[in-house]
Amino acid sequence: MTIAVKTFARLAEAASALSTERGARFLAGGTLVMRAVNEAEPSIETLVRSTDPSFVGIAVTSGRVELGAGVTMAAILGERELAFLHPVARAVGGPAVREAATIGGNLFAPSPYGDFASALLALDATVTLAGGYGQRELSLEEFLGRRERGASLVSSIAFKRPANEVFRFTKVTRVHPKGLSVLAIAAQLPLANGRIAGPRIAYGAMGRMPLRAKAAERALEGRPLEDNAIAPALAVAADGTSPLDDAIASAWWRREILPIHLRRLLLGAGRS
Amino acid sequence: MKTSIQFRLNDEEVATFADSGSNLLDVLREGIGDLSVKGGCWQGTCGTCTVLVDGMPRLSCVTLAESCEGKSIETVAGLRQGAKLHPLQTAFMERFAAQCGYCTPGMLMAAKALLDREPNPTRENVVDAICGNICRCTGYEPIIAAVLDAARAAPRRS
Amino acid sequence: MLEMRKDIFADERADNLKEVGQPTQRQDMLGHVTGTSAYYDDHRFANLLHLKILRSPHAHARIRSIDDAAASRAPGVKRIIRAADVPVNLNTLLSLIQFGKDDEPSLATDVVRYKGEPILGVVATSERAAREALELVRISYDPLPAVFDVEEALKPGAVSVNPVYPKNTFEYHGKYDHQKLRFGAVEQAFAQADFVSEERYQMSPIEHAPTETNGSIAVPDTNGRFTVYTSTQALFFSLDTSAKINAMPSNQLHFIGGTVGGGFGGKVDTLTEPLAILAARLTGAPVRYRLSRHEEMQFGSPRGAERIYVKDGVMRDGRIVARQVRAYFDAGAYTRLSSYAVVKCVAHIPGPYTIPNVHADVFCVFTNRTPATAMRGFGVTALDFALECQMDKDAVAIGMDPLEFRLLNAYRDGDMKAHRREAKNCALIECAQVAAEKANWPLRDEFRKMSSKKDGGAERAGVADRTRMSTPAAPVRTGTSAPQRVTYERPAGSTSPPPIQSTPPATPPAGSTHGVRRFSSVFGTRRR
Numbered sequence: 001m002t003i004a005v006k007t008f009a010r011l012a013e014a015a016s017a018l019s020t021e022r023g024a025r026f027l028a029g030g031t032l033v034m035r036a037v038n039e040a041e042p043s044i045e046t047l048v049r050s051t052d053p054s055f056v057g058i059a060v061t062s063g064r065v066e067l068g069a070g071v072t073m074a075a076i077l078g079e080r081e082l083a084f085l086h087p088v089a090r091a092v093g094g095p096a097v098r099e100a101a102t103i104g105g106n107l108f109a110p111s112p113y114g115d116f117a118s119a120l121l122a123l124d125a126t127v128t129l130a131g132g133y134g135q136r137e138l139s140l141e142e143f144l145g146r147r148e149r150g151a152s153l154v155s156s157i158a159f160k161r162p163a164n165e166v167f168r169f170t171k172v173t174r175v176h177p178k179g180l181s182v183l184a185i186a187a188q189l190p191l192a193n194g195r196i197a198g199p200r201i202a203y204g205a206m207g208r209m210p211l212r213a214k215a216a217e218r219a220l221e222g223r224p225l226e227d228n229a230i231a232p233a234l235a236v237a238a239d240g241t242s243p244l245d246d247a248i249a250s251a252w253w254r255r256e257i258l259p260i261h262l263r264r265l266l267l268g269a270g271r272s
Numbered sequence: 273m274k275t276s277i278q279f280r281l282n283d284e285e286v287a288t289f290a291d292s293g294s295n296l297l298d299v300l301r302e303g304i305g306d307l308s309v310k311g312g313c314w315q316g317t318c319g320t321c322t323v324l325v326d327g328m329p330r331l332s333c334v335t336l337a338e339s340c341e342g343k344s345i346e347t348v349a350g351l352r353q354g355a356k357l358h359p360l361q362t363a364f365m366e367r368f369a370a371q372c373g374y375c376t377p378g379m380l381m382a383a384k385a386l387l388d389r390e391p392n393p394t395r396e397n398v399v400d401a402i403c404g405n406i407c408r409c410t411g412y413e414p415i416i417a418a419v420l421d422a423a424r425a426a427p428r429r430s
Numbered sequence: 431m432l433e434m435r436k437d438i439f440a441d442e443r444a445d446n447l448k449e450v451g452q453p454t455q456r457q458d459m460l461g462h463v464t465g466t467s468a469y470y471d472d473h474r475f476a477n478l479l480h481l482k483i484l485r486s487p488h489a490h491a492r493i494r495s496i497d498d499a500a501a502s503r504a505p506g507v508k509r510i511i512r513a514a515d516v517p518v519n520l521n522t523l524l525s526l527i528q529f530g531k532d533d534e535p536s537l538a539t540d541v542v543r544y545k546g547e548p549i550l551g552v553v554a555t556s557e558r559a560a561r562e563a564l565e566l567v568r569i570s571y572d573p574l575p576a577v578f579d580v581e582e583a584l585k586p587g588a589v590s591v592n593p594v595y596p597k598n599t600f601e602y603h604g605k606y607d608h609q610k611l612r613f614g615a616v617e618q619a620f621a622q623a624d625f626v627s628e629e630r631y632q633m634s635p636i637e638h639a640p641t642e643t644n645g646s647i648a649v650p651d652t653n654g655r656f657t658v659y660t661s662t663q664a665l666f667f668s669l670d671t672s673a674k675i676n677a678m679p680s681n682q683l684h685f686i687g688g689t690v691g692g693g694f695g696g697k698v699d700t701l702t703e704p705l706a707i708l709a710a711r712l713t714g715a716p717v718r719y720r721l722s723r724h725e726e727m728q729f730g731s732p733r734g735a736e737r738i739y740v741k742d743g744v745m746r747d748g749r750i751v752a753r754q755v756r757a758y759f760d761a762g763a764y765t766r767l768s769s770y771a772v773v774k775c776v777a778h779i780p781g782p783y784t785i786p787n788v789h790a791d792v793f794c795v796f797t798n799r800t801p802a803t804a805m806r807g808f809g810v811t812a813l814d815f816a817l818e819c820q821m822d823k824d825a826v827a828i829g830m831d832p833l834e835f836r837l838l839n840a841y842r843d844g845d846m847k848a849h850r851r852e853a854k855n856c857a858l859i860e861c862a863q864v865a866a867e868k869a870n871w872p873l874r875d876e877f878r879k880m881s882s883k884k885d886g887g888a889e890r891a892g893v894a895d896r897t898r899m900s901t902p903a904a905p906v907r908t909g910t911s912a913p914q915r916v917t918y919e920r921p922a923g924s925t926s927p928p929p930i931q932s933t934p935p936a937t938p939p940a941g942s943t944h945g946v947r948r949f950s951s952v953f954g955t956r957r958r
Contacts, residue, residue: 001505001562002273002291002292002293002558003291003292003293004273004292004293005275005292005293005336005338027336030316030334030335030336030339031316031331031334034295034316034333034334034335034336035314035315035316035334037293037295038295038314038315038333038334039314039315039561039722039724040557040558040561040562040565042562042565047293047336049336049339074328090400093404094319094329094382094400094401094402094403094404094405095328095329095382095385095386095400095401095403095404096319096322096329096330096331096382096404097316097331097404099325099328099329099330100316100330100331100334100335177399177400177403178403178404291556291558305474307465307468307472307474308464308465308466309465310465310469310641310642310691311471312641312642312643312691312723313723314722314723315723315724317723318641318723320641347465348463348464348465349464349465351464351465352464357463357464360463361463361464364459364462364463365455365459365460365463368456368459370459370462370463372640372641372642372690372691372692372693373458373459373461373462373463373467373689373691374469374640374641374642374691374692375641376462376463376465377465380463406641407641408638408639408640408641408692408694409692
């Protein structure tokens with residue numbers, strides 16, 4: 001059986017097609033979906049695409065960032081205003097993958113992929129879903145919790161722009177300069193009077209999908225970013241994680257090295 | 273269901289019919305007959321099938337061929353001008369930057385994407401440009417040296 | 431850049447050679463950089479069919495039933511290939527040199543023994559059609575207990591993996607369950623050694639992951655022959671194996687290869703050619719059998735995992751007086767080349783060091799893992815890793831510089847090796863000296879002056895009279911009060927006897943009646 005490819009000018013139409021066509025899958029950059037098509041995954045019968053300009057739009061104001069879900073890693077790297085996200089976008093594949101891979105697609109990437117999604121989780125992003133009957137907004141956390149339940153079309157992603165120096169990201173790989181995640185850590189670390197106030201930390205590859213480091217966040221609250229002050233956070237760094245055993249690393253190893261890399265990130269000594 | 277696909281390949285108009293949903297790699301090799309493009313994984317992980325689409329590097333194995341309608345594709349088959357090798361090809365030969373040769377077409381196109389935009393790359397630029405391309409013979413150092421050589425050899429290009 | 435050290439290798443080669451030692455462009459380089467080198471899959475044929483294989487999802491299971499009715503009716507399907515279609519459905523690669531018993535089916539019959547084992551083939555007009563048809567095949571399995579650990583596999587009552595070798599060990603010379611090396615008397619030497627170190631080393635399987643996956647295209651010729659375009663690293667080996675499995679004379683096969691997209695040992699197993707040829711015979715059309723990347727990783731044979739125990743006896747003055755190695759090679763479910771890897775391993779023990787008491791037992795073990803094969807120095811690489819780790823630990827234990835420790839024990843010309851062969855053309859000392867110099871590694875003067883050509887042989891490492899192994903002849907040179915020194919003392923009365931020819935049990939191959947008798951660890955004694 002061959003695949004049907006259907007291209008729509010408007011995202012809303014694409015979203016309708018996605019829910020009505022048989023075996024429909026939305027195709028953005030293709031790095032995940034074309035692989036499944038190449039392997040003749042039986043569940044895919046229709047590829048739905050959209051040429052909607054809003055899908056690749058980038059809107060950056062002083063306080064807010066709104067990105068079309070079809071924005072590629074390369075487009076992020078081409079946007080000077082998004083310099084804080086460049087280390088994250090650069091961590092996703094080589095140049096050819098970055099030309100194709102979209103931030104929307106990254107939200108669906110199974111572990112150990114999905115580094116960008118963990119950054120967006122740390123940024124407390126909201127996700128807008130396109131539907132035949134209108135749009136719907138939900139938190140990224142809520143979205144990830146239900147991403148495997150049924151087809152949904154992410155149209156855009158938005159978040160508050162972090163103040164300078166507040167956002168940090170690190171990715172640990174076995175292969176250099178580029179490889180799959182042993183783990184990734186993204187963090188917003190706002191300081192008030194030299195102490196952490198309202199931190200938000202997210203991990204990649206520490207579970208089936210990106211997840212928050214809630215115990216570590218609580219332990220960091222009100223603390224300065226100093227070696228002994230962060231020790232309690234490091235002690236609970238792996239709480240609530242459920243990393244996978246895969247070809248890149250064992251779950252044990254991931255848990256074991258997580259505090260080391262979290263420490264480096266917090267003390268500003270990590271690679272980024 | 274066959275669908276017609278037309279694009280520019282190495283500055284020539286080409287067209288073919290292919291199964292809908294085909295990837296660009298299979299269309300280039302099976303449909304058009306450009307065997308200079310090699311496939312390594314068909315899952316977007318090895319970089320072997322790298323081609324340029326409108327000047328930018330893309331993994332042809334995970335690129336929907338229909339999405340390239342009307343675009344300009346470059347492969348290693350179009351790299352040399354007649355008998356004259358591209359500076360990258362000369363440098364790869366001189367630097368012994370190919371062993372089994374299977375990753376070489378992808379490496380060359382990834383490197384060309386870099387040099388077309390950045391005629392004077394740093395070593396770091398080169399490493400980044402080829403970081404998605406696996407050379408399982410692990411000849412990365414000669415490849416990096418060759419790309420740097422090629423950049424130095426072609427300073428007059430605009 | 432190649433640097434020929436004439437002071438060390440004066441007699442290695444002449445200086446007036448035109449090509450050797452001179453940089454020369456490869457003949458295939460222009461093809462590589464222009465994308466015109468023709469790999470096996472760069473040949474095009476009208477009406478090419480595609481073979482895809484259904485593989486076991488279980489590490490060990492009995493096949494109860496196979497229902498391929500729906501698959502055979504699926505769009506584009508030209509032929510289902512079942513185990514019964516394979517003319518000779520049991521083979522072992524080294525049967526071509528009469529080594530080992532046929533133990534591996536091309537398509538599993540009643541039992542699958544590793545995850546990824548081929549069961550059934552679908553030949554269709556496209557890879558996609560073949561993949562979709564595979565989804566329609568229904569197989570009913572009874573999962574069986576599996577064994578994944580080499581030592582577990584050797585315990586009494588362990589799951590039997592391969593019925594040809596029910597005790598889970600390869601059989602050498604028709605009766606031995608492992609390869610042995612006996613030289614001197616290690617137990618006595620351990621008892622007298624100043625330090626005894628014992629360590630366990632566990633390797634992982636390594637996939638070659640060539641960028642071009644294994645594959646081949648078999649094309650029916652008009653004269654009854656088949657032309658086979660293949661990624662093989664071992665063209666005639668693959669040709670003969672394919673001829674055997676297809677029960678056809680090898681002159682009906684014309685293999686074209688040579689341009690290989692990376693092999694590293696992973697393309698010697700003839701994984702695709704026999705079934706591609708069979709499919710071409712059964713359909714009368716050209717057939718391509720190309721492994722997907724996933725198949726290459728799951729089914730393509732890796733470097734085998736070895737478990738190696740090393741026990742050393744070391745004197746305070748730096749001499750290694752005993753080395754015992756016990757190793758288990760994980761062959762996976764079928765032999766492939768692991769039996770030979772074991773032979774290579776034993777031939778390499780105890781490493782490039784002169785040690786008077788050596789004892790080794792190395793097993794080729796079957797488990798329910800992907801069959802292992804050749805990879806870059808297989809049999810030796812892992813052993814060297816283990817031995818050199820052990821050397822470092824030994825050196826630390828006796829407080830000696832690790833490089834000087836190696837220089838002290840390195841083979842020298844005239845030394846007797848544990849295999850009862852004289853060491854010749856030794857250069858480890860010289861190589862290590864040059865490496866130390868380049869790395870600014872400080873060596874004491876006496877070590878800088880050491881030479882492979884000096885002080886070897888009788889005084890240092892001759893063999894005492896031990897015509898048979900029953901004589902525990904050589905736990906000598908272990909005196910605990912010995913000062914640090916660089917030459918070995920020999921026990922009184924020790925002379926330099928000729929090397930002893932061991933007498934292996936296997937009968938030599940018939941045929942040749944000329945030449946001298948010679949021992950081969952694969953064949954036993956044979957004539958040359």
